[in-house]
C-alpha cells in the first residue's frame with residue numbers, strides 16, 4: 001500500500017462512543033464515528049455556503065477501517081474499495097452544490113452509486129474543520145514548525161472560541177529569506193507537480209508566517225493586518241497578488257491546494273485512532289488537478 005501510511009490499530013477501545021448500540025465487529029458504527037466527528041467539528045461551525053456531515057451511508061453499519069482523504073474522487077474511491085474501508089472521511093464536500101440527479105452516468109452520481117453499492121459511508125468535515133482548534137491550518141503550521149500560533153481570521157458566531165478561526169499566524173524556528181522559505185516549504189509539505197512559488201523580494205527576511213489551508217486570497221487583508229512577513233496558502237491569482245504586494249503587504253507563498261490540506265489528514269486520523277478501536281488510513285493519492293510543471297530555466301537547452 002504505497003499510497004497509504006501503515007495501518008495502526010488503536011490500542012484502546014474503552015472510549016468508543018456507541019450511542020446506537022453494539023456493532024457486529026469492532027463495536028464501532030458509522031453513527032458513533034459521525035457523532036464523534038460532529039462533536040469535534042460541529043456542523044454549525046461551517047460557513048453558510050458549505051455542506052458538511054454525513055453524505056451517505058448506513059448509520060448502523062459497522063466500521064473497522066476508515067480512510068481519510070482530501071477529495072472524494074474516483075482515485076480515492078478506488079483506494080477505499082481496495083482497502084476495504086467502511087468509511088471515508090473527506091475534507092472537500094462531494095455534493096457542495098444542489099443536484100437534481102445522481103444518475104450513474106454523471107461524475108458524482110457514479111461515485112455515489114459505487115460507494116453505496118460497496119457499503120462505504122462518506123463523511124465531510126470542511127470549513128468546520130478549518131476553524132476548529134486544532135484545525136486544518138494547525139496541521140499545516142505544524143509541518144512548517146511554526147510556534148505561538150494564533151488565528152489569522154478569528155472565528156465569529158457559532159464557531160467563536162479560544163484559538164478558533166481560519167488560518168494561523170506563527171513564528172518560524174529561524175528567520176529565512178523568502179527564497180529559502182519557498183524551498184523549506186517545498187521540503188516540508190507533500191510533493192506535488194505544481195510545487196511552491198513565491199511572490200515578493202526573494203531576499204526579504206521572514207520571521208512571522210501566516211498560513212491558510214486551501215484557497216487563501218480572501219484573507220490577504222487579514223494577512224497584511226496580522227503583522228506576518230509572509231503568507232502561505234493555495235490558489236492565489238495574478239491581480240490580487242500584484243495589488244497586495246504593491247500596497248506593501250507581506251510576501252506570498254503559493255502552494256498546491258491539496259498539499260496545504262493533506263497534513264490535516266494525519267491529525268484527524270491520529271485522533272480517530274485514539275477514540276476508536278479501528279484502523280485509520282491516510283490517503284497519499286495526490287488529488288491536486290495540476291499534474292505538469294515546466295520551467296524554461298529548468299531545461300537543459302542544447303545548442
Ligand SMILES: [Zn+2]
Nearest residue numbers: 213214215261
Ligand atoms: Zn480545500
